[in-house]
Amino acid sequence: MHTEIYEARKNLILEFMKDARYRPMKLKEMCSILGVPRRDREELKLVLDQLISERQIDLDDKGRYKIADPDLLEGTFIGNTRGFGFVHVDGIEDDFYISEENVMTALNGDKVAIKKIFDARSGRRSEAVIVNIIERANDFVVGIFEKSKNYGFVVPDNLKIARDIFIDKNHTMGAVNGHKVVVHITDYGNGRKSPEGEIVEILGHLNDPGVDILSIVRAYHLPEQFPEDVMDQVANIPEEVLPEEYAGRKDIRNWQTVTIDGEEAKDLDDAITIKKTGDGHYILGVHIADVSHYVTEGSPLDKEALKRGTSVYLTDRVIPMLPHKLSNGICSLNAGVDRLALSCIMEIDDKGTILNHEIARTVINVDRRMTYTAVKQILEDKNADTISEYKDFVPMFETMAEAADKLREKRKVRGGIDFDFPESKIILDKKGRAVDVMPYERNTATKIIEDFMLAANETIAEDYFWQEIPFLYRTHETPDADRIHKLTLFLKNFGYYLKLKSGEVHPKEFQKLLGNIEGTPEEAMISRLVLRSMMRAKYTTENSGHFGLAVKYYTHFTSPIRRYPDLQIHRIIKETLSGAWDKKREEHYRHILPDVATATSQCESRADEAEREVDKLKKVEYMSRHVGEYHEGVISGITNWGMYVELPNTCEGMIRLQNMNDYYIFDENKYELVGEMTRNTFRLGQKIKIYIAGADKITRTVDFLLADDVEWT
Known part of the structure; x- marks a missing residue:
């Protein structure tokens, strides 16, 4: 379809839908009113899909086309184990915070429509409310079954799904405590009522060999058998x-x-x-x-x-x-x-x-x-x-x-x-x-x-x-300007710089940086931060190059x-x-x-x-066999709740602030932890000795302690 014809058809559809007499309608009805022959319906759908991607029109929950509300944004809900969440909107750098009372019935991965209620301000994200669930991502959920006398419930493996799923006693398939199961959600509940579902597959007991990986296969809807x-x-x-x-x-x-x-x-x-x-x-x-x-x-x-x-x-x-x-x-x-x-x-x-x-x-x-x-x-x-x-x-x-x-x-x-x-x-x-x-x-x-x-x-x-x-x-698109700005500020703490031109960076600058940090204690950490500043590569029909x-x-x-x-x-x-x-x-x-x-x-x-x-799961499983051992690692990440340490075998664990024998303050400008009493300082890339304190396959986390904080016996 030539560009001029394509644009003319888009404008014609928009004029039709903006008419005061228009009411939301499905594709078939629109084709009938506009007199679009059957052979051209696919072309009309292409035009409508493009208008949706441009956020000029929307589909309602009944599959009808309507003019988009300019105050509404569409994005993907990212859940949190504590009930609140965030919504990522393509093209907007920072995610929107959604408080628990404004989540509606959204579960992690759902496509949602949101309305902004507060703009970002110092130290806080923009905040929004979810007004509609556009598309569900979780018809089926994998989790651990727990049985009560007259009912049961499934605790989802995915910690970003904060709500347990209620199972009526008639829909348990005979599952017992500790069974890994696949549950089909039949009712997403509301603010007061939990989601409900029925068990459709029992994968085995959570400690049975192979059930851990099979659970991930099911959770990601990976098809094993061919039709x-x-x-x-x-x-x-x-x-x-x-x-x-x-x-x-x-x-x-x-x-x-x-x-x-x-x-x-x-x-x-x-x-x-x-x-x-x-x-x-x-x-x-x-x-x-x-x-x-x-x-x-x-x-x-x-x-x-x-x-x-x-x-x-x-x-x-x-x-x-x-x-x-x-x-x-x-x-x-x-x-x-x-x-x-x-x-x-x-x-x-x-x-x-x-x-x-x-x-x-x-x-x-x-x-x-x-x-x-x-x-x-x-x-x-x-x-x-x-x-x-x-x-x-x-x-x-x-x-x-x-x-x-x-x-x-x-x-x-x-x-x-x-x-x-x-x-x-x-x-x-x-x-x-x-x-x-x-x-x-x-x-x-x-x-x-x-x-x-x-x-x-x-x-x-x-x-x-x-x-x-x-x-x-x-x-692979040029990195976002905001990400590069944050990266340059961080690099200055280590004496490294990226040369920018009109706010953009050439890949050669990253190449020079990686050459400069080669062999230094901070090499792995800075390399990962550089990688995280990049956009994700994808498949497109337009050739925009590979940064x-x-x-x-x-x-x-x-x-x-x-x-x-x-x-x-x-x-x-x-x-x-x-x-x-x-x-x-x-x-x-x-x-x-x-x-x-x-x-x-x-x-x-x-x-x-x-x-x-799967890699994270198996690394935790491996580390669980080495609890109580001392190892040397490198600080790979620092946050205001603790620091991540990576061992030479690529396994990573966390030392939580509450488990350190001093009160440490996180300096976000220097990415450092500074002890209030000891004045000890921990920096990215620093080698430290750790003690493996625990490993949890359910949360897929490994807990470390500082070796100096462990009471030697």
Whole structure:
């Protein structure tokens, strides 16, 4: 739809709705009155959706369109265990405070309409009241069942849901005290009456092996089983590439090709080829599994993949976007078998500049399945046995390292930010209990693959941006000015500065800062604060660049087995390569991509939160086995209620002010705690010795004490 026509239709709808005779109505009724033919109803809905996003119109609780109240804002309710909460409104930096009496029946995550009653003033947030619940986020809640004589109630696992759920004795499914259950809320109650519900699933006793992670799976509505129609479609997909599928593809099966992944990985969706030319250039091939060949648009597989949005990686399981027959079978680039791929073949000069590229539908055959550990042993450790085992591939890995260094240096020059946080590696025993936690460090091999994937993603994004066709981009906005202002004030306490231009910061300034703090006690803490000052990356149809990578064009092309956006753009790429692209297909993608971008961004956020919750849970479980021990850690956060301390194994706990043997005052300008009697000072990044006092799996918290405050016996 052309911009001029689109704007004219928006204005026409607004005029119609602002007429004094207009009354709220549903889409079907509006189409009837306006004489909109059935074939154009989707276009009208697009216009209405845009007006809603611009806050010019609203949907009421009966699904009718009405002119928006200018004094009302829409946002997401964030509950608190003490009954009050906050509402986050997109585009507004600070959340609105909602007192307990103004919460209505909202539960954490609900989409709500609010009316502001007080503006922010010194030390206090803006305050609002909830006037309407627009969309419920909690039809089903996971919690612990507690039984009384004639009824029961469920205490939600999510501490942000402050109210217990009443269960009539006829709807308990026979649950007993301590059972983890899923409850369907049938009545959200009111200010005086608790929510009511009925138990629909008993997960097991809270101490049973595996129930803790299963509870998180249910709480985040992560689908474990695939529907029957999906599995029927999968059953008809061949296990080997068929002869007729080679037609029209570039045959590069004779190119030396490897995959490099973690030891446990089974869904191998990227393979690498590389060679050095006589003039010192590199020909780098990034070959990605052609998942879209098997997951066709609109099929049951496709609909389910879009619904899931991404694979979710929990400590003891993977909840895949696609069934294992695809993700570990025909779509996985396993060694020694022919596979269909979509390839980005790039020529890179000795300065790391990508000179030209080819995008092609290919057929490949991987020579070796490599691990990050083996490649690290070859390139970093110079392990003689590993070098001997892979002697035919060693020159290839050395060439990879050269090319990756050039690409990384090029990215560094333009200002790309590289956060090198150690991720947590959590080891479980056979019963699913955490027996070890350690930092999972990046090495030469992981960085090589990262560099090559970044190059392919950027190349694809730039190519399709200039073709001016509908596409999905991975965008990362410039940080909010208020966040940067707060960060700069904090950094001054440590003698660091960010150079701002017109109130904005260039990514190169962050890169310089991270270089300056490298190796200092405050490195981890400042790095995290810098990361928190950033906006969240998301999928969009508009290309606004990627601040963190300091690139104008970026997309996600390299993981179609586990990310739906990659699968989606593969279809667009293949249609343009095969000549199937026309005006009709362009309009089709222009219509569906905004919803795909929104849905997949939300699914990604859900997966990230679930993964974090499981990691937090298992870290607490691990620390509970070490209560009574002394360790050294680094102060990673300071608040007016205590300080967080991170141990070398990445586990974190809190020393609460009330548990310290002095009265400490929090200096929010310097982010310090100062003892009133001892004059002891605690600062971010400071090393201290702690005592592990307790660990609570229900609240997912670990309590530390200062070692000096513990009475030695």
